[in-house]
Amino acid sequence: MFNEYSAKDPLRIFEEINNIIDLLYITQCRTTRNALLNRLRRLLAVLVSAARPGAPYGAVIPAGNSMAMQTPYDPPALSGPAPTAPMQNIRQAMDQRTFTAAQLAQYNGKGENPAYVAVNGVVYDVTDQPGWAAGSHFGLKSGLDQTSAYISCHTGQPMLERLEVVGRLVK
C-alpha cells in the first residue's frame, strides 16, 4: 500500500487515494490517521507537480508542529524524470525565440547582454531579479542551463512562475 509511485501513472495514484479514504473512515487511532493524511498530502503534491510544476506542495509544516506530522516529511522521489515546465511558460516559450547552449552562453548579464537562465527547457530573464545581482546567484552563473541546481534547491517553490520567459532552449 505504501509503495513508491511516480507522476507517470496517475491511475495508480487515484487508486491509492481511494484506498486511503477507505482507511480513514475506519481509523480511530490519531497517529495512524495523521500518517494517512500525510500520505494523502504527498500524493496530492505529486499530482499538482505533474499538472503545474513549481506550485507549492501543500502546506509547509512549521518545525515543531508534532501533532500534524507523525512521520517525517520528505518530498516525492526526485530520481524520476524532471518535472516539466509550467504549462503557461511552455506556451509562451513556443511563441518566442529559440536558444542553443552556445547562444544562451552570451546572456551572462555582462556588458551588452542581459542575464538569462534556462530551467527545464524554458529560458528566463533574471536580469532584474534581486537574487541575481551582477548576473549570478549563489555562485551560479547566468547564460547557462541551471535545471539541476534549480531542482535541488527550489522544487516545491513557485519561483519560475514569477520569471519572464524569453524563449526555449534547443539542442
Add this chain to the structure above:
Amino acid sequence: MTKSEPCPAMEQSRMSAKELLFDAEGKIKDGTLQKQNLIWLELTGCSGNIISLLNGADPGFFYLLTAMTNFLYNNTLMSAQGENAMELFYSALKGDFILAVEGAVSTRDGGIFTVIGQYKGEPVTALRAVREAGEKASHVIAVGACASHGGVSAAYPNPAECIPVKAALTRKVINLPGCPCHPDWFLGTLAHLLMYGEPELDGMGRPVLFYGDTIHTHCERRSYFDNGIFAKKLGDPECMFKLGCRGPVTRADCPVRKWNGYVNWPVGADATCIGCAQFGFPDAMEPFVSFDTYRGENDA
C-alpha cells in the same frame, strides 16, 4: 486498534505531553540572569570574531566577564599560557559550560593543520578540542562564518580541508554566521540562553531574532531598487544591485542594527553588501563588486 484498546502510540504521545507540562513548570525561569561558564575556542580562522566581541557595548566585554559568564578560556585573552592554559581548559570541561567556537575545523591530516595547544605531551588539534568540548557543552554556539559553514577558511580549493563546527559534532549547534559575527548577535543569543533558554532557530540553526529578514527588506536604499534607479559606481547614493550587492539573498539585520556602536554599515559606507552573513560566503557571493553589469538600453 479499537475504541476500548487505545493506540499505544497515541497513549505515548499523550503521556509525553503531560510530562512535558510538569517539566516546564519546574523549569520556567523568571527571566533573571544566571551566570554560566563560558569557553571560547578559536579554531581555523582569523580570530576576527573575538575582536568583534571586544567591540560590543552595552553589553560589552566587561559585562560579559562580570555579570553574564565565568569566562574560563580563550587563547587571545587569558593570562595563563602553555600547560597551565591547557589545564584550565581541561578542568573547565569537567563542569557545565556553554561553548562558543569561532573558526572552521581543519581536518587535513587528522587535524594537525590547526593545533591549539599541547596537553600531557600530545598536540591538541582544533578537531580534537572541538569534539571534546562540543559533546560535553550544554550549548554550542558557532560564532562567525567559518564556524557556521566553513566561510573563508573553506574557500575553494579549501587547502586545509575545513568543515563547519556542526559537521564535526553529533549534536545541535546554534549558528551565528557573519564575517565577523556582530557582537550583539553573540551577546544577544547568549543572553537569551541565560535568561530564557534556547532562542527560536530557523532551519539553518540561526536565531530568528537576528537573522529573520533579508538585508534587502530593510535597506535604506530599497526605494531606489523598487524604482529601478541604480548606482553606476561605488560612492553613488543609489541602489547598488547592479554593482553586485548581495543584500537580497542575505539574512541579517545590518541595515537596522548597524555596526560598531551602531554608527554605520557597508551600504552606508557606499559599498556593496557581500553577503558575509549568508551560507555560501565567500564563493557563492562572488564577485563582490562588478562594474560590467548589463544595464539595459534605457540606462544612460
Add this chain to the structure above:
Amino acid sequence: MPERISINPLTRISGFMEIEADVHGGVVTDARTEGLLFRGFELMLKDRSPFDAVYFTERICGICSTAHAVASSLALEDALGIEVSEQGRYLRDVIHGCEFLQNHIRHFYQLTVPGYVRLPEKLALFRTDNTDFRLPEKENGAIVKSYFESLRMSRAAHEMLAVLGGKAPHNHGIFVGGATTQANASDIIKIKSLLGEIRDFIETRMIPDVCAIARYYGEYYKIGGGYGNFLSYGCFWGYKELGTLYVDPLTAIGGKTAPFDPADITENIDYSWYEDRVDTYAPFETIARPDRQKSGGYSFIKAPRYRGFACEVGPLARQWLSGEYRNGVSLMDRTIARVLEAKKIAEVLRILLDNLIPGTDVQKAYEIPQSAQGAGLVDTSRGALGHWMKIEEQKISFYQIITPSAWNLSSQTKGLKGTAEMAMIETPVRDVGNPVELGFIVRSFDPCVSCATHVYCGEKLIKTLKVVP
C-alpha cells in the same frame, strides 16, 4: 645537559604558536617556535575576480584586516594604472590609522599587560600560575583600571574606523581609488571627538603605564634585541602637500640608514618546505610549491630578505627610522615603541582629518584589463606588508603575500637566522619552570596568526610546520 622548555599554546597572540627552547646554564642555546594554523590564501585567490581580493584578503587577519585591504588596493591600482588623488589617500589612510590605534591599544592592554600585571583572579580568565608580578599594589591596581578603560578606547578606535569604513573588523570602505564613501562634516567631527578621547587616554594612561612596567622589569632592556636591522616600506609618507607625516621607505642595516628599494626584496626557501627551480627568488617570479619532504627543510615559513639581510619591521623599526625613539633595541624598547607609535599615529590622524575636504567622491567605475601585474607595499600595524598580484584573462592568476610576521619571524637562510630567532638566542632565563622571558620576547613582535616561526641554533635542524596566511 640542556633543559628543554615548551610553551604551547603561547596565548595572548593573534593565532596559535608553540615555543620550545633548550636552556643551558641559565641561557637559551636553542629555541624553536612553531605556528600551526594553515589556510592557504595564496591558493584560494587564484581565478577570483581581481577586485574581490580587497575584501577577501582582509580575512587573513581579524585584528589587522584593514592592512590587507590597503595592500590589495595598492596592488590593484598599480596593476590597473590607477592614480589615487590626495583626498583618496587621506580617506584611506584615516581608516588605516584607526586600525593602528585599535591594534596598539589591544596589543598593549589585552595581549601584553596580563604578563606583567596581576588582573583580578575572581575573573577566571586571568587565573595564572605565573608569580613574577613585580609591580607594587598601587601601580598594579592603576594598570588594572587602565586595562578595563582601554576596552572602551579600542572599541572607539573601531567605531572611528566604521564611520568611513562601514564596519570593523573587515571594513568595506577601503577600495581601489582610496575609499568608497565621502566624508561629511558630521563624520569628520565624530571621528575627531573619538580621536580626542583616545589621544588623552594614550597620554595620561598608556604611556605612564608602559613606563611603570619598564621601571620594574629593567633587565628587559637588555634582551630580545635581534640584529637591529630595520626596514619600512614607508608609513603615512610622500603626500604631495603634506610631505611625510611619519616615516619614508627606509632601511637601516648595521646602523646605516638608506632608502628602501623594493627590487632588493628576495624570498628564500633554503630551509623551507618548498620546492622550486631556485632557492631564492623575487616576489613576482614564482610561488614555490609546498614540499614537505624537502631535505634540509624545517619550516613552511619562507624567509624574506633585503639584500640578503634579515630585517625587523614594525613599531620599533619605524620609531627608529623616523628618529622618534632610538633608546635601544630590545624587548622592552619594542614594547615602548609600540605605545609611542600609538601617540604618533593619533597625531598623524589629526593632521589628515584637518585636510579632508568633505563631500569628495574619489570612486570611478573601474575596468579589469585582460592581463596586468601590480605590487602593493605598505607599512601597517605590525610592519611591512606586501601583496604581489598578476592578472590573466581578467582573473587573478598569481597572488603572493609577504606579511610583517614573515619578516620578523622568518626561517633561516644559509646560516643567517631570522630576526626573532636571533632575538631569542643567548637570553638568560631566570626560572626554567616559568620561562616568561621567551613569551615576552615573541609577543613583543606582535605575531599575527598564520605565522610560523622557529628558531634554529647550532647544527640541529628542527621540523616545524607551517604558516602561510
